[in-house]
Amino acid sequence: xxxxxxxxxxxxxxxxxxxxxxxxxxxxxxxxxxxxxxxxxxxxxxxxxxxxxxxxxxxxxxxxxxxxxxxxxxxxxxxxxxxxxxxxxxxxxxxxxxxxxxxxxxxxxxxxxxxxxxxxxxxxxxxxxxxxxxxxxxxxxxxxxxxxxxxxxxxxxxxxxxxxxxxxxxxxxxxxxxxxxxxxxxxxxxxxxxxxxxxxxxxxxxxx
Amino acid sequence: xxxxxxxxxxxxxxxxxxxxxxxxxxxxxxxxxxxxxxxxxxxxxxxxxxxxxxxxxxxxxxxxxxxxxxxxxxxxxxxxxxxxxxxxxxxxxxxxxxxxxxxxxxxxxxxxxxxxxxxxxxxxxxxxxxxxxxxxxxxxxxxxxxxxxxxxxxxxxxxxxxxxxxxxxxxxxxxxxxxxxxxxxxxxxxxxxxxxxxxxxxxxxxxxxxxxxxxxxxxxxxxxxxxxxxxxxxxxxxxxxxxxxxxxxxxxxxxxxxxxxxxxxxxxxxxxxxxxxxxxxxxxxxxxxxxxxxxxxxxxxxxxxxxxxxxxxxxxxxxxxxxxxxxxxxxxxxxxxxxxxxxxxxxxxxxxxxxxxxxxxxxxxxxxxxxxxxxxxxxxxxxxxxxxxxxxxxxxxxxxxxxxxxxxxxxxxxxxxxxxxxxxxxxxxxxxxxxxxxxxxxxxxxxxxxxxxxxxxxxxxxxxxxxxxxxxxxxxxxxxxxxxxxxxxxxxxxxxxxxxxxxxxxxxxxxxxxxxxxxxxxxxxxxxxxxxxxxxxxxxxxxxxxxxxxxxxxxxxxxxxxxxxxxxxxxxxxxxxxxxxxxxxxxxxxxxxxxxxxxxxxxxxxxxxxxxxxxxxxxxxxxxxxxxxxx
Numbered sequence: 001x002x003x004x005x006x007x008x009x010x011x012x013x014x015x016x017x018x019x020x021x022x023x024x025x026x027x028x029x030x031x032x033x034x035x036x037x038x039x040x041x042x043x044x045x046x047x048x049x050x051x052x053x054x055x056x057x058x059x060x061x062x063x064x065x066x067x068x069x070x071x072x073x074x075x076x077x078x079x080x081x082x083x084x085x086x087x088x089x090x091x092x093x094x095x096x097x098x099x100x101x102x103x104x105x106x107x108x109x110x111x112x113x114x115x116x117x118x119x120x121x122x123x124x125x126x127x128x129x130x131x132x133x134x135x136x137x138x139x140x141x142x143x144x145x146x147x148x149x150x151x152x153x154x155x156x157x158x159x160x161x162x163x164x165x166x167x168x169x170x171x172x173x174x175x176x177x178x179x180x181x182x183x184x185x186x187x188x189x190x191x192x193x194x195x196x197x198x199x200x201x202x203x204x205x206x207x208x
Numbered sequence: 209x210x211x212x213x214x215x216x217x218x219x220x221x222x223x224x225x226x227x228x229x230x231x232x233x234x235x236x237x238x239x240x241x242x243x244x245x246x247x248x249x250x251x252x253x254x255x256x257x258x259x260x261x262x263x264x265x266x267x268x269x270x271x272x273x274x275x276x277x278x279x280x281x282x283x284x285x286x287x288x289x290x291x292x293x294x295x296x297x298x299x300x301x302x303x304x305x306x307x308x309x310x311x312x313x314x315x316x317x318x319x320x321x322x323x324x325x326x327x328x329x330x331x332x333x334x335x336x337x338x339x340x341x342x343x344x345x346x347x348x349x350x351x352x353x354x355x356x357x358x359x360x361x362x363x364x365x366x367x368x369x370x371x372x373x374x375x376x377x378x379x380x381x382x383x384x385x386x387x388x389x390x391x392x393x394x395x396x397x398x399x400x401x402x403x404x405x406x407x408x409x410x411x412x413x414x415x416x417x418x419x420x421x422x423x424x425x426x427x428x429x430x431x432x433x434x435x436x437x438x439x440x441x442x443x444x445x446x447x448x449x450x451x452x453x454x455x456x457x458x459x460x461x462x463x464x465x466x467x468x469x470x471x472x473x474x475x476x477x478x479x480x481x482x483x484x485x486x487x488x489x490x491x492x493x494x495x496x497x498x499x500x501x502x503x504x505x506x507x508x509x510x511x512x513x514x515x516x517x518x519x520x521x522x523x524x525x526x527x528x529x530x531x532x533x534x535x536x537x538x539x540x541x542x543x544x545x546x547x548x549x550x551x552x553x554x555x556x557x558x559x560x561x562x563x564x565x566x567x568x569x570x571x572x573x574x575x576x577x578x579x580x581x582x583x584x585x586x587x588x589x590x591x592x593x594x595x596x597x598x599x600x601x602x603x604x605x606x607x608x609x610x611x612x613x614x615x616x617x618x619x620x621x622x623x624x625x626x627x628x629x630x631x632x633x634x635x636x637x638x639x640x641x642x643x644x645x646x647x648x649x650x651x652x653x654x655x656x657x658x659x660x661x662x663x664x665x666x667x668x669x670x671x672x673x674x675x676x677x678x679x680x681x682x683x684x685x686x687x688x689x690x691x692x693x694x695x696x697x698x699x700x701x702x703x704x705x706x707x708x709x710x711x712x713x714x715x716x717x718x719x720x721x722x723x724x725x726x727x728x729x730x731x732x733x734x735x736x737x738x739x740x741x742x743x744x745x746x747x748x749x750x751x752x753x754x755x756x757x758x759x760x761x762x763x764x765x766x767x768x769x770x771x772x773x774x775x776x777x778x779x780x781x782x783x784x785x786x787x788x789x790x791x792x793x794x795x796x797x798x799x800x801x802x803x804x805x806x807x808x809x810x811x812x813x814x815x816x817x818x819x820x821x822x823x824x825x826x827x828x829x830x831x832x833x834x835x836x837x838x839x
Contacts, residue, residue, distance in 0.1 A: 036476075044403050044472035047502060051464055055506035058538065062514070066530055144523035144530055148514050170300025183298070 034179070041182050049193050052156070056197055059152055060204045063145035069208055072142050074135045080206045083126040087195040090119030094164070098188045101181045106174055109184070113168040116191065120164060123198075124157050149201055153194075160194040163187040236308070240316035244287035248417070251283025252276040270450045271520050273428075277421065277454050285413040289317025294406045317413065319405035320804060325391025326702060327412045329695075332383035335419050336688075339374035340764055342367050347760040350753050355743045364743035366430025366448065370422055373435040373452060377459045378419045380683055381546060383691050384553030385501075386415070386466055389494045391702060393470055395795035395802060396488045398479025398811040403472035407465045414462035421455030434741055436543070439526030439535035443518055453516040460509050467501035470494050479794065481813035488793045488817055489576060493556025496580045500545045500552075500587065508542035511535060533598060540591035548587040550683060551650075552580065554690035555621045558643050561697050562625055563818045564791040565640040566632025570818035572624045579620030586614040596663055597670045604663045611661035618654060622647070637789075638712030642693030645720045649685025653678055656731060671741075674734025680727045689719070692770060699774060700784030704800045707777040715769035722766050725759030792817045 097112035131150060136143045167187045170176070176184055235242075256276030260267035267276075286295060293305035294317075308316055313323045314330070349357040349364055358364040390408065394401055402408045425431055429446025442449050474487070474495045487495075515535065517523045526535045555576075563570045570576075592599055592607040625647060634640065656678045659665045669675060699707050730738075733752040738745055745753065787796035794817075798807050 040403060040472060040476035043476065044468060047468045047471055051468070051502050051506050054503060055510050058507045058510040062510075062525065062534065062538075065534060066525065138517075138521045139524040139527075139529055141529060144514075144517075144525040147521060147523055148510075148517050148525065151517065152510065152513060166295075166299045170298065173300040175300050 038182060041186070045186055045189060049189075052193065052197070055152065056149075056200065059145065059149045060200070063142075063149065063204060066145050067142040070142055071206070071208075072136055072140070075206060076130055076134060077206060079126060079130045079133075080202055083123050083130065084199060084202045086119055086123035086126055087198045090116045090123060091192050091195040093119070094188045094191045097167075098181075098184055101171075101176050101184050102178055104178045106171060106176065109176070110168060110171045113164055113171060117161065117164050117168060120157070120161050120191070124154070124161065127154055127157065146205055149205065153197055153201055156194050156197060160187075160191045163190055237312050238315060240287070240289050244284045244289075244413075247287030248280045248284030252280030255279030270447050273447070274450060274454060274516065274520060277417075277451075281414065281417045281458060284417055285410055288413050290406075290410055290413065293317050293319065293409070317409050319401070319409045321390050321394050321402050321405065321408060322702065322802065322806075324408055324412050325387050325389070328382060328386035328390055328415065329388075331412070331415050331419065332379050332387055335374050335378035336383070337767075338423065339371045339379065340767065342371040342374075344761065344764050346371060347757040349743055350745070351757045353745050353747050353750060358743060361743040362432065363426075363430070365432050365434070365741055366426050368741055369431050369434045369452070370425060371435075373422045373456065374419065375683075376435055376546075376550075377456055378415065378422070380550040380687055381463060382415060382459070384557070384687065384694065385463070385470075385494065385497055385549065386412070388490070388553065388557070388691075388694050388698065389466065389470055389497070392698065392795055393473055393491060393494050394477065395701075395798070395806055396491045396793055397474065397477055398482060398794045398807060398813065399473060399477035400805050400807075402469040403476060404465075404469055408469050411462040411465035411469075414458045414465075418455045418457075418459035418462065421451045421458065425449075425451040425455075436539060437512075437515060437535070438539075439515070439518075439532045440528070442515055442535070443522075443527055450516065450519055453512045453519075457509060457512050457516075460505050460512070463501050464505050464509075467498040467505070470498035471502065474498075479811050479813055482794075483813075486813060486816045489559035489570070489573075490553075490556035490793075492577060492580055493552045493559075496584045497549050497552045500549050500584055504542040504545045504588070507538055511538035511542070514538075533595070536595050536598065537591070540594045541588075544591040544594065545584075545587045547679075547682070548583050550687050552583065554646060554650075554687040555580075557690045557694040557697070558621065558625050558647065559628075560793065561639050561643045561693055562628045563820060564789050565635045565637060565643075566629050567635075567820050568628055568630075568632035569820050570624065571627030571630070572620075573816075573818065575620050576624040579617040579624070582617030582620070583614060586610055586617065590614060593661055593666070596666045608661055608663050612658065615654060615658070622651070636713075637696075638707070638709060638716055639693040639697035641713060641716035642689050642696065645716060646686055646689035646693060648720075649681050649689060649723065652728075653681030653683075653685055656681065669734060671739060672734035673730040673738040673740055676740050677727050677730030677734060680730070685723055685727070689723075692716075692719070695770070695774065697789070698795075699777070700788045701795055701800050701802070703774075703778045703781070704784055705777050705779075705781035706784045706788065707781055708773050711769055711773045715766060715773065718766040718769060719763065722759055722763035726756055726763045727759075729753075729755045729759070792820075 093112040093115035097109045097116060100106075100108035100112055127150065131147070131154075136146060138144065138147050164187055167176075167184055171184070253276065255278065256267045256272040259265070259272040259275040260269065263269075263271060265272060289305050293303065293307075297303040305317065307313055307318050307320065307323075313320070314327055318324060318327070345357060346364070346368060349355070355361055355364065358367060390402070393399075425448035428448040428451060430448040431437070431442070431452045432445045433442050433449065433452075437449070437452060474491060478487070514523070514525045518526055524530050526532050559570065559576055590607060590611045592603050593611045596604060596607075656674070660669060660675060660678055696707060696712055699705070729752045733749050733756070736749060736752070738749050738752070784800050786799050788800075789796070794807075794811055794813070795802075797811055
């Protein structure tokens with residue numbers, strides 16, 4: 001990691017106003033190698049997302065193959081909606097954390113990551129509560145695909161939370177700058193993917 | 209990243225004997241591996257115990273073992289050095305990892321793609337040796353019609369499963385892609401390293417626990433399903449089946465990380481002037497392999513995950529409630545592209561070695577690309593031909609058609625290879641011999657595949673030794689021979705030494721003859737009714753089985769020659785020049801072995817790599833078939 005400091009507007013407090021300009025100027029480093037590297041990291045990151053998406057598509061196909069569009073009455077729609085809300089709520093501060101570091105506001109990033117982590121943990125807790133309280137039989141056709149999909153997604157939640165925690169921890173030590181924060185971007189994007197995957201799961205299992 | 213001491217020595221011999229003095233020297237060498245093992249075992253124990261306490265079950269139960277395995281793998285990866293090199297800096301801590309020098313580099317976490325490539329090669333070689341020894345055991349069992357060597361038919365089936373699972377998931381998909389892919393993709397592209405060196409390092413550390421899980425499965429009763437893990441037998445199998453799922457999940461994750469790295473490196477890190485139209489054949493092969501892995505590995509990952517849950521929760525996705533046939537679909541959705549994941553790299557080696565050894569311009573570069581592309585597309589649409597005996601009529605004809613169609617792009621590989629050989633000044637060096645033999649063997653494998661793609665004959669031949677013969681011809685005869693060819697071809701590059709040419713040729717001929725002696729009789733015994741995965745057979749099949757067994761023993765013995773040749777040459781062989789074959793691809797434009805940053809000066813590509821003379825083959829740059837002497 002080559003941290004070239006002194007790039008970007010290091011305007012401590014006024015993050016909200018700087019966010020708009022930072023979004024436009026992000027990656028406008030004077031070092032062409034850095035811009036190329038960032039493009040490479042972004043592109044490669046999509047490969048991971050693509051691969052993970054294939055996994056979820058397979059799982060969702062299994063749901064329709066096994067159970068058609070059946071939905072058992074035992075499905076806890078309220079808890080499902082709560083999980084979705086918690087994920088959506090958690091991705092907002094995550095995106096804001098990325099904006100903060102682009103504007104050079106490390107403290108705001110750490111605080112927003114903390115918010116995202118808290119809401120993410122809440123979502124995870126709801127998922128655990130749902131799986132442990134549900135009366136859906138695992139050995140049923142719907143149950144098999146439901147538990148597998150939620151479990152597969154839960155692995156992604158854990159990875160995403162560890163990633164956010166790592167960013168929070170190294171953010172507190174001032175490791176990121178507007179010119180060098182690819183890891184923050186990757187963590188936030190992964191967390192957005194976790195959220196999007198849950199929303200897809202919610203639609204597939206709770207609505208259709 | 210802290211650069212290693214070894215990085216400063218461009219000509220450092222990879223196996224140079226480090227001065228090991230006393231305990232501290234040994235600790236320097238084996239310390240990380242020892243710590244990885246300790247952390248792995250501790251993680252496994254803690255995870256299994258905690259799960260057992262939480263669920264009130266036995267610590268040797270399948271759930272406890274699963275959780276223990278996951279935590280044990282984490283401990284192993286971190287203990288090997290990923291903690292200091294990757295995870296601690298990720299959390300904002302200091303990065304204090306020393307990647308070591310000499311032999312020590314291979315026994316610890318590394319971010320150098322060349323070290324990782326060799327780690328892959330020795331891991332795959334080790335798995336090949338072990339699974340090969342099991343094969344010798346299988347042939348001993350089949351030497352007589354009765355069950356006598358393994359004791360019970362179940363033990364025999366378990367070891368057949370371990371042999372298959374290791375050979376496929378830890379050798380065939382790992383040896384070329386993980387070994388040569390990691391080592392040579394950045395070199396062929398003129399890049400300094402892979403896109404994500406740390407992830408690349410982690411990917412190898414996942415291979416070892418994957419191998420260990422599959423190897424350990426007989427301790428838990430083994431798995432009765434063979435390497436394909438078919439439901440619903442898997443649900444009734446002993447707990448060893450759980451280790452089968454876990455091992456393949458670990459190996460799959462490792463391959464996925466490699467795939468992302470290979471694609472990203474090829475797309476983003478090509479040297480200036482290295483346009484897509486100039487990309488070397490082996491790079492193309494690795495790129496298509498990686499794309500297939502990226503698309504289809506998640507499918508088998510999900511299949512293994514579902515299978516695991518069927519045993520642990522238990523759900524019943526592949527049982528009587530669910531769809532047992534779904535397992536076959538999900539397995540082969542990956543499993544058939546996987547055949548090409550295995551083979552594309554071998555074709556890449558053919559098309560790298562042939563122009564260099566025939567001193568002739570690669571014939572039909574674009575046809576080879578069309579072939580790669582056609583295979584990548586079609587291989588994703590042929591999976592149900594593994595299930596002809598199980599699926600409904602409606603799927604028979606479409607899948608028969610796509611399967612037989614795939615021989616057309618496969619034929620392009622032969623078109624390009626033979627077109628390049630035609631009127632070339634062929635140097636019959638060891639790598640060239642292995643490539644030619646790979647072409648010959650794969651031809652037999654492909655031609656017998658037509659009978660299996662054809663529904664009426666497949667319904668007769670399915671689950672017989674005809675099938676076993678067919679896929680051994682493609683995978684062993686095609687891929688392993690090409691792998692050996694690649695090993696000899698690139699040996700001077702990664703060791704800096706030249707192997708013994710005479711013994712190399714002897715091993716090539718020995719292996720060809722013994723290979724055909726082993727696997728050719730399988731077609732006949734298969735047609736006559738010899739079933740696969742069964743420890744006993746009727747006495748009328750005795751002669752063919754004796755022939756196969758004797759051939760198998762000779763074949764196994766034959767691998768001692770290249771092993772001794774390469775190990776001995778690595779230490780004692782004559783120094784190799786940077787470009788001993790007078791090749792033109794970029795890996796020959798740097799020292800042997802290459803320095804840490806691969807090229808001291810960023811190479812710039814101004815022409816394609818295969819222009820050896822359009823009409824007349826180029827004159828060899830030297831007369832001697834012993835290229836080691838040239839400098």
